[in-house]
Amino acid sequence: xxxxxxxxxxxxxxxxxxxxxxxxxxxxxxxxxxxxxxxxxxxxxxxxxxxxxxxxxxxxxxxxxxxxxxxxxxxxxxxxxxxxxxxxxxxxxxxxxxxxxxxxxxxxxxxxxxxxxxxxxxxxxxxxxxxxxxxxxxxxxxxxxxxxxxxxxxxxxxxxxxxxxxxxxxxxxxxxxxxxxxxxxxxxxxxxxxxxxxxxxxxxxxxxxxxxxxxxxxxxxxxxxxxxxxxxxxxxxxxxxxxxxxxxxxxxxxxxxxxxxxxxxxxxxxxxxxxxxxxxxxxxxxxxxxxxxxxxxxxxxxxxxxxxxxxxxxxxxxxxxxxxxxxxxxxxxxxx
Amino acid sequence: xxxxxxxxxxxxxxxxxxxxxxxxxxxxxxxxxxxxxxxxxxxxxxxxxxxxxxxxxxxxxxxxxxxxxxxxxxxxxxxxxxxxxxxxxxxxxxxxxxxxxxxxxxxxxxxxxxxxxxxxxxxxxxxxxxxxxxxxxxxxxxxxxxxxxxxxxxxxxxxxxxxxxxxxxxxxxxxxxxxxxxxxxxxxxxxxxxxxxxxxxxxxxxxxxxxxxxxxxxxxxxxxxxxxxxxxxxxxxxxxxxxxxxxxxxxxxxxxxxxxxxxxxxxxxxxxxxxxxxxxxxxxxxxxx
Numbered sequence: 220x221x222x223x224x225x226x227x228x229x230x231x232x233x234x235x236x237x238x239x240x241x242x243x244x245x246x247x248x249x250x251x252x253x254x255x256x257x258x259x260x261x262x263x264x265x266x267x268x269x270x271x272x273x274x275x276x277x278x279x280x281x282x283x284x285x286x287x288x289x290x291x292x293x294x295x296x297x298x299x300x301x302x303x304x305x306x307x308x309x310x311x312x313x314x315x316x317x318x319x320x321x322x323x324x325x326x327x328x329x330x331x332x333x334x335x336x337x338x339x340x341x342x343x344x345x346x347x348x349x350x351x352x353x354x355x356x357x358x359x360x361x362x363x364x365x366x367x368x369x370x371x372x373x374x375x376x377x378x379x380x381x382x383x384x385x386x387x388x389x390x391x392x393x394x395x396x397x398x399x400x401x402x403x404x405x406x407x408x409x410x411x412x413x414x415x416x417x418x419x420x421x422x423x424x425x426x427x428x429x430x431x432x433x434x435x436x437x438x439x440x441x442x443x444x445x446x447x448x449x450x451x452x453x454x455x456x457x458x459x460x461x462x463x464x465x466x467x468x469x470x471x472x473x474x475x476x477x478x479x480x481x482x483x484x485x486x487x488x489x490x491x492x493x494x495x496x497x498x499x500x501x502x503x504x505x506x507x508x509x510x511x512x513x514x515x516x517x518x519x520x521x522x523x524x525x526x527x528x529x530x531x532x533x534x535x536x537x538x539x540x541x542x543x544x545x546x547x548x549x550x551x552x553x554x555x
Numbered sequence: 556x557x558x559x560x561x562x563x564x565x566x567x568x569x570x571x572x573x574x575x576x577x578x579x580x581x582x583x584x585x586x587x588x589x590x591x592x593x594x595x596x597x598x599x600x601x602x603x604x605x606x607x608x609x610x611x612x613x614x615x616x617x618x619x620x621x622x623x624x625x626x627x628x629x630x631x632x633x634x635x636x637x638x639x640x641x642x643x644x645x646x647x648x649x650x651x652x653x654x655x656x657x658x659x660x661x662x663x664x665x666x667x668x669x670x671x672x673x674x675x676x677x678x679x680x681x682x683x684x685x686x687x688x689x690x691x692x693x694x695x696x697x698x699x700x701x702x703x704x705x706x707x708x709x710x711x712x713x714x715x716x717x718x719x720x721x722x723x724x725x726x727x728x729x730x731x732x733x734x735x736x737x738x739x740x741x742x743x744x745x746x747x748x749x750x751x752x753x754x755x756x757x758x759x760x761x762x763x764x765x766x767x768x769x770x771x772x773x774x775x776x777x778x779x780x781x782x783x784x785x786x787x788x789x790x791x792x793x794x795x796x797x798x799x800x801x802x803x804x805x806x807x808x809x810x811x812x813x814x815x816x817x818x819x820x821x822x823x824x825x826x827x828x829x830x831x832x833x834x835x836x837x838x839x840x841x842x843x844x
Contacts, residue, residue, distance in 0.1 A: 340782075347818075
């Protein structure tokens, strides 16, 4: 959890909000706006993942399942029933929550690495099912979203800035939810489960219930991202909607930024997406594999040298600046 | 009908031998070092590329290149344990999962940069040969792969049960603290476990090469299959992994035969998930984790 002093914290937050709101007014290039939207979207997915993966340490590698369910629910509702994606988005969230119950019932039987693997299997099964169901969801070819021009009620806009503000609102909401959970009884229960499930159960935490609840929230938020992303790129197919890369990136941004912290996923996304954009402008799109190679190296570096992530680096630097030395016996923001 | 089923079962068993080799490696590492190696499939990929380059540059038969791929990957395994995995032992799930996961990501993408995404195949004298047993057709390359895989598994079993080092590994798997008290050096045992597991993955790669294309992401197929088999066969149980690996091959093959060409994985994953629901500890009891 962030430990900046109260007063300066509010100032920082205010400055950040002003910058975030003003950014599309200052930077109008479509190229940069696209990068900002990607940053906001993946930060949002990371924050959603981090609620479960970071605080409760249920390291899912299958969040693409909910991203895809959200994306497909709103798209099917829109194309087959003419329902606005604004409604479809929340319907998708509902579907994801419903799906998280049986999926959680199965996967939570396993712990640690095997929990992670079982979530991969779940997301893969869903992707394979959508690849098979041709008449129901367009099969492997996928479909384009009909372009209605500027149609805010159908979540379609001419101006990229509109997408920016939607993504920003999603991220702000997810951060607010995380902030609130961090300070509620639920936050303490989650951290207890994350530190030691058996010990948490022994002191009376209803571990299955708390896991189920956080999974519901995390799945719901991830599904919203799915709808937004498909509306943004105007195309859906199983390989996009259930892409393993979504699951990976959700976990990656959180770990690189600082797992189990409010701002970790945001910092991690900024670092990774900026790196990726730089690589792309240097190398063009010619050399496949470079981006993920760099991601993998960053991830390894974080795990081997800085398990607290970027946020750990920054708080250490802050302490050194302010206190001229590491703070004595500062409570660690991460176990281990 | 019966012939179709028998044919599917035979095909499944043959490829299941390869799944078994990969699964045994995963379960060996998990049993001894208590780490799940997400990169195990990528070492199969390395084994394949070693055999591919030896075959295409020097005309060496992929089966003969076993004597290169296995020792090379044994050394890689020892180095991997010594320089990377050792540093995250005892640090909890997150570093352990994501270190090998990052390694897998790294290896796939470096392979993509070095070798491109092209499928590489090796044509051998026996690639298209087949034996006919009545109505059943057995591809020679797959049969050889299966037989060698079973021989290697048997050798591993003998090693674990009759040699001092093998007994030390089993002791460390059962109770590390007591094993250390008995004078077993855990670092050495862990290094050997990683080395043996990766050598098996390399062997799987070389055995696959006569009938299976090599490409950078090829390991994903095998690792997902192996994870399912390892859970089904009870974590850490080597005989369990062997049997479950063969079962996975048969399940996949029956799925392809009766549900559709792209359904093999669905059947395997469903089997995996059903196992989790009814027997989360796997078919062979043992400890839960």
